[in-house]
Amino acid sequence: MNANPFFGLFAVWIGWAGGFLLLYGLQATGCRAGWDGDMIGPISVLRLLLVAATAGVVLVLLALWRKAGREGPASSLARIAGLANGAAILATLCFAGVLWLRMCT
């Protein structure tokens, strides 16, 4: 079996799910370690880490989207993958709260 079509269909969403767990875990770990109280200027270390991690997740997803888009001809399956992957990129809106919401309370 050629694995590429399945990679194209699910890769960006799997990346989104991994990013979700990474950010949730990082937030919980940071709160336990007290990083929210460590400040760099007006911003806490934890917020900086979460913003950086979010940006990293978005970049990885964009890279996966680009790679998935290169797989195979412009078939019906490729169009489905394109739509699904685009939706996964849009779903990173879920993480926007790292910019302003309270970190540990």
Place this chain on the structure above:
Amino acid sequence: MTRRSPSSALRLHRELTAIWATPPGWGRLKAVNHTTIGKRFMLTALVFFAIGGVLAMLIRTQLATTQSAFLDAAAYAQVFTMHGVVMMFLFAIPFFEGLAMYLLPKMLGSRDLAFPRMSAYGYWCYLFGGTFLVGALLAGVAPAGGWFMYTPLSSATHAPGINADVWLLGITFVEISALSAAVEVLVSILKLRAPGMSLTRMPVFAWYMLIVAGMMLIGFPPLILGSILLEAERAFGLPFFDPVRGGDPLLWQHLFWLFGHPEVYIIFLPAAGVLSTVIPTLARRPLEGYEIVVAAVIAVAFLSFGLWVHHMYTVGIPHVALSFFSAASGLVAVPTGVQVFAWLATLAHGRPRFSVPMLHVFGFLFVFVLGGLTGVMLAMVPFDWQAHDTHFVVAHLHYVLVGGFVFPMLAAAYYWLPHIFGRQPVQHLSHAAFWTIFIGFNLTFFAMHLTGLRGMPRRISTYPPEAGWETLNLVSSMGGFVMTTGFALVALDLLLLAVFGKPFRRNPWRAGTLEWAMPTPPPAYAFASLPEVPARADRLDPDRLGPALAAGKGYLGATRHGWMEVLGVDMVSGRPEQLVVLPRRTSLPLWTALATGSVFALLLFKLYWLALPALLVVTALFLLWTRDCGLRTDLADLPVGHGPDLPHHYQSERPPSYWAMIFTLAADATLYASLLFGALFLWLSAPGWPPGLAIPLGAFTAAAVAAALAVAAVSVRSADGGTAGRLCVAALAYAAALVVLVAFLADIRGAAVRHAAVASVFAVTSYAVLHVAVGLVLSLFCVWRVGSGHVSARRDLDLRLARLWHMFTLVTGLAATAFPFVLNVLTGGAGP
């Protein structure tokens, strides 16, 4: 393929019937055929639906008036708990499993599912497990902590009887059927399709079920793990959920809702698949936006795993984390809305027939969209904080589940019952039944929104007169009885259809899907020969295809050695690549399920030393399943009627069983990841950490086990003259690892009950013990298979399947040996 005369077509029918049909009388206990098992699943689920409905009536009777003495609080708690348990676990999931089992092979142009005996085993586990749960209710020992069994209410301190154990063991027993069905459906859809049916030519129902089965594979293991951990706490005192000893009740909520929220979509998506199939046929127009609908289903599936905390908004989670789950909960409405608009567009562009299934489609649209809107309200944290645990939530979930599942399934019943019985509806009662349900449902649950907004909490058995909830509750109760009358009318209507319906020739709805290209009721073999699919499989012409296939003009239009033959295809292109020979009917699934049930019953009654031999009996029975699997000689490729000859699946590189092992290991890995997540969650969030006692490291254990697993993994390579010897080495290595691990468990047993950190080490090590034990059994099994002539250079499937297990055991075993050291570092190095 040779052309057949009508008489030879009849002979083919007789030959295939002799091979595939279930014998009458006691022979029915040997049934493994997908049509039979699918019908049994659906019928049993409907019986449980009736039981759940009776429980709902008891609830509504109790709540109809203030200070009701109809049920006392303890009985009421059992009744509302069992209503939820029965409807979620014993009705909704098994019903769509049965529908999928019945329909999928027929829609995909195959003769059966990939593992018919596993379907039968799953059915018996479901039947016995469900009976176990309902029997507990009759005996007055049913679970009483709500269908989600929150700790500490369900912990041994607050629920000392066997009620909670009945839930934990009974649900785990029933979920065997869900996991086996998930693997079955995944492999069947990916591998057993008609030639030419590429992924994008699949009927859209198959896409839905493919994605739902994947969700089940990932969604159910956290629930099973949570049940095991809670049962271990209740039975042996391992304190995973006890905050006094380093546990955390919130761990249960995380594990439960990691399953519980995807579960809602696991229930909804098959119903949506039904709608995406039924609406285009009734609208006489292909589904609008097939591709965007498939993409939307993928999006719903992934988003549904990012919502679990929206059941936990009030437990004290920080704002930023709440925002992740709130945003995902709101976002999931978008791909769901895409599907709703696709259905509306199909109806708008088509020429809809206003038949009985269409009435239920209307019922779905009205009720489900309202439920979706209140869902978006509840996804918003501030609103949820106000409405949490009130009857507003009960109203919302019923609008979503009855709208999103019951109405579509009623549409499915009226649409496909002609297929099952070969008779069309007479429609004397159908309209009245629909409107009675529709009006009764909205009376019941619309009023319940208002009761909830007025502050009425869930799960209370009585309320004071001055609360001002009585009128609304009385309306809800009257509505509930109206709705029940409607369901009784549906039952009568369907009975009349089955007995007195009008016979028809073929394809009464003029559908374009393959299940109508066969006689109705369908023969056990489904297709006398298998079709070639040149276009999308919802735009075919069953009226033209049916007679040609019945005459044996497709693939496999002849019998051979009495084999139950189907074709295995490339997952993506649908190109035929192997001849899959299915195992014959047998009563082994029944006996294995009975033995499995006895293990759970012995655990329930705490007869642990008897449970171990029962587990060995289960293992022995499973090994007996392999008697008629495999080949003892190499076979040349076999003709299949069209195209090139194909290899027997046992000699092919990637047969269905290979993929089944891959998917099983994926579920297993999810359970393991959930276990490790649970331990890390306790380290992060539970009170009483770091533990006041040393974490046992077991350096010798780690080194010895790592070495033994590495030896076992490298000992099993491709078949040659030294295979049996190397397998014996692997078995010895596993035996050594087992001894060392069990000794380590015995050593830390005392400390494990004192703190959750050591209990976590105990649980991770127990996981490794189980896998090493299975690895030992598989090694010995392979020794026997080599000795009995089932293995050669071309026939090394048994070895390859076992090798997958060995590699998985190596990786997870190494992680298990490293786990105490990691935990020791995280907790500040308190270890010895």
